[in-house]
Amino acid sequence: MNGYGCLESNSYGLLEAWTYADLEACVAPEPGPVVLRDVSLSVVFAGVTLTDVISARGQIDADGGWPTCSVFVTAKPATGNEEDTLTVTAGGQLNTLQRFTGRVRRFRPSAFPKSIEIVGTGTLAYANEWAPAEDTYFDETFPTGATDQALVQWALDQVPGVTYTAANIAGTGITLGAAAGAPEAFDWKAGTTAWNYIQQLDRATLYRTYQDHNGEIRRVKMIGHPDFTEDFRLGPEHILDGATGNRYTEQTRNYVHVRGHDYGDGLGPVEGSASGANDFQGDGSATATRHGEEFSSDLIESGVDIDTGIWDGSPGLRADQIADEIINDVNKEFVEATVPSWRDNLDGPGQTVLLDALARLAIGEKMWLQSYQWEFNDRGWTATYGLTGGGLEQDNPPPPP
Amino acid sequence: MSSFQVGASTATFRSTIRGSRQASGDLPQLTLGIYFPAHADWQALLALVTSKYGVHVPVGAGSIVIDIVRGPGAGTLTIDGLGSTSAILTALERSTYTVNNRTFGSADFLITGTPI
Numbered sequence: 001m002n003g004y005g006c007l008e009s010n011s012y013g014l015l016e017a018w019t020y021a022d023l024e025a026c027v028a029p030e031p032g033p034v035v036l037r038d039v040s041l042s043v044v045f046a047g048v049t050l051t052d053v054i055s056a057r058g059q060i061d062a063d064g065g066w067p068t069c070s071v072f073v074t075a076k077p078a079t080g081n082e083e084d085t086l087t088v089t090a091g092g093q094l095n096t097l098q099r100f101t102g103r104v105r106r107f108r109p110s111a112f113p114k115s116i117e118i119v120g121t122g123t124l125a126y127a128n129e130w131a132p133a134e135d136t137y138f139d140e141t142f143p144t145g146a147t148d149q150a151l152v153q154w155a156l157d158q159v160p161g162v163t164y165t166a167a168n169i170a171g172t173g174i175t176l177g178a179a180a181g182a183p184e185a186f187d188w189k190a191g192t193t194a195w196n197y198i199q200q201l202d203r204a205t206l207y208r209t210y211q212d213h214n215g216e217i218r219r220v221k222m223i224g225h226p227d228f229t230e231d232f233r234l235g236p237e238h239i240l241d242g243a244t245g246n247r248y249t250e251q252t253r254n255y256v257h258v259r260g261h262d263y264g265d266g267l268g269p270v271e272g273s274a275s276g277a278n279d280f281q282g283d284g285s286a287t288a289t290r291h292g293e294e295f296s297s298d299l300i301e302s303g304v305d306i307d308t309g310i311w312d313g314s315p316g317l318r319a320d321q322i323a324d325e326i327i328n329d330v331n332k333e334f335v336e337a338t339v340p341s342w343r344d345n346l347d348g349p350g351q352t353v354l355l356d357a358l359a360r361l362a363i364g365e366k367m368w369l370q371s372y373q374w375e376f377n378d379r380g381w382t383a384t385y386g387l388t389g390g391g392l393e394q395d396n397p398p399p400p401p
Numbered sequence: 402m403s404s405f406q407v408g409a410s411t412a413t414f415r416s417t418i419r420g421s422r423q424a425s426g427d428l429p430q431l432t433l434g435i436y437f438p439a440h441a442d443w444q445a446l447l448a449l450v451t452s453k454y455g456v457h458v459p460v461g462a463g464s465i466v467i468d469i470v471r472g473p474g475a476g477t478l479t480i481d482g483l484g485s486t487s488a489i490l491t492a493l494e495r496s497t498y499t500v501n502n503r504t505f506g507s508a509d510f511l512i513t514g515t516p517i
Contacts, residue, residue, distance in 0.1 A: 034428065034487075034513040036475050039468040092468070236461020243460065342457035342466040360460060380455030380468020 037092035039344075041376045043071050044087045045104065045118065046080025054115060055377035056088050058100045058213075061386070062222055062349035062370050065195065066122035066211045069100040076107060076116050086120040090376045091344040099374055101215045103161075122211035123162050128195035130159045138177050138186035145178030145315070147171055148205045151186070152219055155194045155201075164217040171219060172205050176299065178315045181263045185298040204299035204317055206325055212348055212400070220399040222350055223329050226366035226389055230354035231347075231401075234385065238341045245361035246336040247390075253293035253330040254284030258319040260300025269296070270303030270312060272320030276331035284331070293330045295322070332391030337363055339385045347372050348401035353387055365389060403433070405449055405490060405510075407476030412445035416480055420507050427458045427465055429512040431488070433480070437504045443495060446508060449473055451489050456511075467513065475513050487514030 043050045050073055058069035069088055081104070088100040106119040146154070149171030156162050156169075177186040188197050198209050208222040254277055260270040275284035282289030301316030311318070337355055351369040358364030367389030374383045403416040420434025437443045451472025458465050467475075467489070479485035488510040495506035 033464050035464040035466045036513060037466065037468055038474060039470055235463075237459045237463020239460050240457055241460060342459070342468075357461075378453045378455070378470055380457070380470050382457070 037094070037344075039092050039376070039380050040090065040096055042089040042096075043073075044085075044089075045071075045077055046084035048077065048079045050077060055375070056090065056099075057373070057375040057377075058088065059371065059373045060210070060213060060348055061372075062208050062210050064371070065128070065209065066124035067100055067102060067213055068122075069102065069120045071118040071120070072115050073118065074115055076109070077118075080104065082106070086118065090374070091381060095344040095346065097346050099213055101213070122215055124195075124209075124211040124217055126161045127156065127159045127198065128193050131191050131193045132158065132188055134190050136188040137183075138188070139183040142177060142183075142186075145175040145183075147173055147175055148201050148207070149173070149219065151176065151201055152198050152209060155188070155197050156217065159194045162217070168216055169209070169219040170221070171207060172317070174205075174315075174317060176301070176316050179261075179301040182261050182301045182314075182316065185261050185301075200297070200299060204297035204322070206322070208349075210349060213346070218399050220350055222368070223325065226352040226368045229352065230366050231351040231369075232345065233354040233356050234339055234341060234343070235356040236360060238343050239357060239360070240340040240342060240382065243339045243357070243361060244337065245357075245363045246334075247362060248334050249280065251330065251334055252278065252281065252332065253291045253327075254278055254281045255290045255292045256323045256326045256330060257292055257294055258300065258303075258323040258326070259294070259296040260303055260317070260319045261298050270300060270314070270319050271306050272303045272318060272323045273306060274320065274323035274327040276327050278331055284327075293326065295326055297322075328391055335363055335365065335367065335388070335390040337361055337367065337385075337387040337389075339387065341383050341385065342381065343383055344381050346401050347383070347385070348399075350399045351401055353385065355387060355389075363389075403478075403480045405446065405476055405478050405488070405508075407449050407473040410445075410449060410473070412442070412449055414442055414446055414508075417505070420505070427456055428467075429516045431478075431510045431512055431517070433508050433510065435506050435508050437495065437506065440502050440504075443493075443504065443506075446490070447493055449476065449490050450493050451491060454489060454491065454511075467511075478510055478512075480517065484517050486512055486517050488512050 043053050052074040054072040056071045060067045083103050086104045089098050091097050102120045102122040104120045108117040149169050153169050177183045206223050209219040211217050255275045257273045262269040277283040281291045284290050300319050302314035303319035304311050353367050353369050355363045355367050367387040370388050371386030402413050404413045415436040417434035422432050424430040453471035455468040475487050475489050478488040491511050492509040495504045497505040
């Protein structure tokens with residue numbers, strides 16, 4: 001029905017002052033509970049805009065490292081081959097944004113119905129395919145040691161086809177490999193891919209290296225806690241059918257023991273520990289109620305006397321400080337969720353999401369966005385958020401999405 | 402006469418009681434029986450069909466989100482004697498042909514405004 005109510009509720013004097021457009025707006029059909037959006041998908045491959053795109057989907061995962069994307073077309077494009085650039089722009093009219101750029105690595109044809117899947121990945125994937133032909137000795141390259149961010153940049157520098165902005169490769173700033181007897185732990189062995197080498201550094205420092213939707217390689221601190229401030233909220237009005245949640249304590253631990261480099265002096269690896277307490281396991285500092293988590297990395301050069309807590313004075317990463325960070329990640333109720341949504345904003349790993357779905361998913365708290373999947377097909381746009389959380393919030397500002 | 406207008410394009414047609422029906426759903430659906438006096442009437446309405454669209458229905462309260470993938474999208478549907486509302490023309494059919502290019506068919510609308 002027309003909205004004549006708004007005419008009736010105004011005086012003749014006021015109506016006289018209205019423009020025709022005011023009147024037209026007044027008698028226009030009343031809006032229903034519907035949001036309409038024009039969605040679009042544009043794919044450019046090898047510099048040519050494809051005109052036969054059926055659908056596309058992509059994913060960015062903080063643990064996966066590089067973004068992936070699949071574009072489905074009716075036939076192999078006349079122009080372009082593997083290693084050419086693929087760029088996908090998609091979304092509603094207010095958020096028609098670049099969702100992926102990378103290189104085509106594979107064509108996957110189907111005979112019937114005839115179609116071909118163009119598979120692209122971010123260039124960081126090259127790091128998983130390149131390894132040095134012979135051992136690289138750390139102390140020959142970095143006689144006085146190097147920070148973890150410098151080492152990651154150095155590893156990326158070796159990989160053909162990979163570019164990055166140095167300012168986007170963050171790190172602890174701690175000089176590694178400077179302790180006498182420890183540098184061999186940082187040697188880059190022949191056959192170890194650049195990605196594996198970077199992952200060893202990431203694991204020891206609790207940072208993650210990944211590539212975003214624009215192809216920027218970033219290294220940021222990502223642990224299992226959300227920031228104090230959410231970047232956006234996902235409520236029932238955003239959540240589509242198929243959302244699931246998971247709360248569990250099987251992996252909850254109230255004590256963390258970290259082992260680092262073994263200098264071969266008979267004292268064993270450097271070590272450190274941290275304890276916490278929770279309602280059902282009790283106090284982790286007491287042996288009787290201890291539920292331990294073991295973490296080891298040969299790149300941790302320093303530690304403390306596990307009984308006295310006295311620091312050994314060695315440079316590099318400290319096992320006790322790593323333990324202090326990990327305890328917050330495990331002394332908690334683990335919370336996970338997978339949430340499909342119609343939301344088409346530009347989102348990405350590392351953001352803090354307030355999942356406001358206590359009634360439906362038993363989750364009403366800030367969570368960390370770990371993976372982000374999107375899909376555009378003949379039913380429009382959907383995104384799926386992979387969220388992890390639990391524990392306490394902390395000051396952990398997110399990287400750009 | 403009835404009409405369906407999307408932007409600057411308007412199609413006028415004669416809706417018939419026979420063949421018209423309504424159905425409930427996430428959004429109300431309205432099928433109108435239609436009499437096309439001339440082929441041009443069919444063509445005018447055909448140009449306003451949205452053939453690909455997706456309806457996202459959040460699990461909780463909140464707006465239903467409709468993605469218009471292919472076609473002009475929502476417009477104003479005005480039915481003589483019933484009123485008007487916003488709608489998407491999702492399908493059009495001609496099933497009966499008579500002399501002098503006159504045809505009968507039906508049009509399916511997804512009501513995005515106030516139900517009528």
